[in-house]
Amino acid sequence: xxxxxxxxxxxxxxxxxxxxxxxxxxxxxxxxxxxxxxxxxxxxxxxxxxxxxxxxxxxxxxxxxxxxxxxxxxxxxxxxxxxxxxxxxxxxxxxxxxxxxxxxxxxxxxxxxxxxxxxxxxxxxxxxxxxxxxxxxxxxxxxxxxxxxxxxxxxxxxxxxxxxxxxxxxxxxxxxxxxxxxxxxxxxxxxxxxxxxxxxxxxxxxxxxxxxxxxxxxxxxxxxxxxxxxxxxxxxxxxxxxxxxxxxxxxxxxxxxxxxxxxxxxxxxxxxxxxxxxxxxxxxxxxxxxxxxxxxxxxxxxxxxxxxxxxxxxxxxxxxxxxxxxxxxxxxxxxxxxxxxxxxxxxxxxxxxxxxxxxxxxxxxx
Numbered sequence: 001x002x003x004x005x006x007x008x009x010x011x012x013x014x015x016x017x018x019x020x021x022x023x024x025x026x027x028x029x030x031x032x033x034x035x036x037x038x039x040x041x042x043x044x045x046x047x048x049x050x051x052x053x054x055x056x057x058x059x060x061x062x063x064x065x066x067x068x069x070x071x072x073x074x075x076x077x078x079x080x081x082x083x084x085x086x087x088x089x090x091x092x093x094x095x096x097x098x099x100x101x102x103x104x105x106x107x108x109x110x111x112x113x114x115x116x117x118x119x120x121x122x123x124x125x126x127x128x129x130x131x132x133x134x135x136x137x138x139x140x141x142x143x144x145x146x147x148x149x150x151x152x153x154x155x156x157x158x159x160x161x162x163x164x165x166x167x168x169x170x171x172x173x174x175x176x177x178x179x180x181x182x183x184x185x186x187x188x189x190x191x192x193x194x195x196x197x198x199x200x201x202x203x204x205x206x207x208x209x210x211x212x213x214x215x216x217x218x219x220x221x222x223x224x225x226x227x228x229x230x231x232x233x234x235x236x237x238x239x240x241x242x243x244x245x246x247x248x249x250x251x252x253x254x255x256x257x258x259x260x261x262x263x264x265x266x267x268x269x270x271x272x273x274x275x276x277x278x279x280x281x282x283x284x285x286x287x288x289x290x291x292x293x294x295x296x297x298x299x300x301x302x303x304x305x306x307x308x309x310x311x312x313x314x315x316x317x318x319x320x321x322x323x324x325x326x327x328x329x330x331x332x333x334x335x336x337x338x339x340x341x342x343x344x345x346x347x348x349x350x351x352x353x354x355x356x357x358x359x360x361x362x363x364x365x366x
Contacts, residue, residue, distance in 0.1 A: 042076030067347045070127035084141035096144035101260035104137030171299045182334045191319040201274035205281035229356040248286030255282045280331040287338040294345040305348040
């Protein structure tokens with residue numbers, strides 16, 4: 001539930017980064033005021049969710065209201081975190097964002113979660129650790145951004161408009177949905193046992209996606225608003241693609257060599273059937289890691305091909321509906337659809353890079 005709510009927050013981070021880098025201004029709205037509005041929006045969203053708390057608890061089969069109460073309190077802090085991350089990334093200040101994510105999003109949340117669960121807090125403990133870690137992240141990022149918030153340049157008026165955030169939301173939703181559509185189809189068409197086996201294999205295979213996401217965060221600010229791709233940006237894109245491909249192939253080779261060991265270690269012996277499709281899904285995840293890099297590069301350029309994963313979702317759903325797929329057939333379907341999406345976005349970016357190179361070669365140097 002928390003991850004679903006957080007989906008548009010990632011889009012906000014990219015939108016703020018774009019606005020900072022493109023120096024988009026609007027009268028009457030300073031960065032500090034925009035930060036306050038972000039907090040207000042988060043608080044309003046929390047109040048709306050609290051209104052439907054009973055129905056949400058019933059739908060999620062929760063026996064206590066406290067986990068969802070924790071989530072509603074977490075929302076404003078999560079929204080503030082993404083705003084501050086976008087501001088710092090737009091200024092190329094990656095180190096504070098990395099530290100805040102590592103400590104707040106990782107170490108503190110993990111340590112506190114294990115402790116609270118061990119003392120018997122269960123799901124409430126897990127949500128409490130999420131909240132405490134998010135509060136820490138907000139405090140740390142505000143401290144790191146204090147000079148930016150006070151400086152004269154940021155007393156100018158910044159606008160994060162609809163054109164920034166709308167495409168970011170659609171691109172984030174498209175890629176996130178694309179990575180999970182096969183699990184949704186498995187739950188819809190397979191028995192609960194087979195659906196669980198498929199989901200376990202997909203989770204294991206998607207491990208290869210984590211580091212390329214960090215690469216996207218670093219590369220994104222360098223390419224914001226570029227209609228003509230410079231030589232430096234072209235080198236950055238090529239290196240990023242090689243990194244994503246290399247990392248993905250390493251993970252794919254390791255997992256393909258020992259699929260039973262991997263699924264057994266991660267999920268236990270009951271998920272032995274998940275190993276039968278792990279080789280296919282881990283290759284698909286290599287494609288997803290490349291696709292994630294390509295999509296967000298195109299999002300930085302505001303190119304329509306950043307929305308290709310949305311089309312991929314539709315293709316997968318339609319094919320599965322018209323032609324019933326088997327356990328292994330669904331994995332192969334996702335591999336083919338992912339390959340097609342990579343080709344479409346890759347060709348689009350390749351054409352832009354070639355066109356840009358010709359323009360740079362023919363444009364006289366002043």
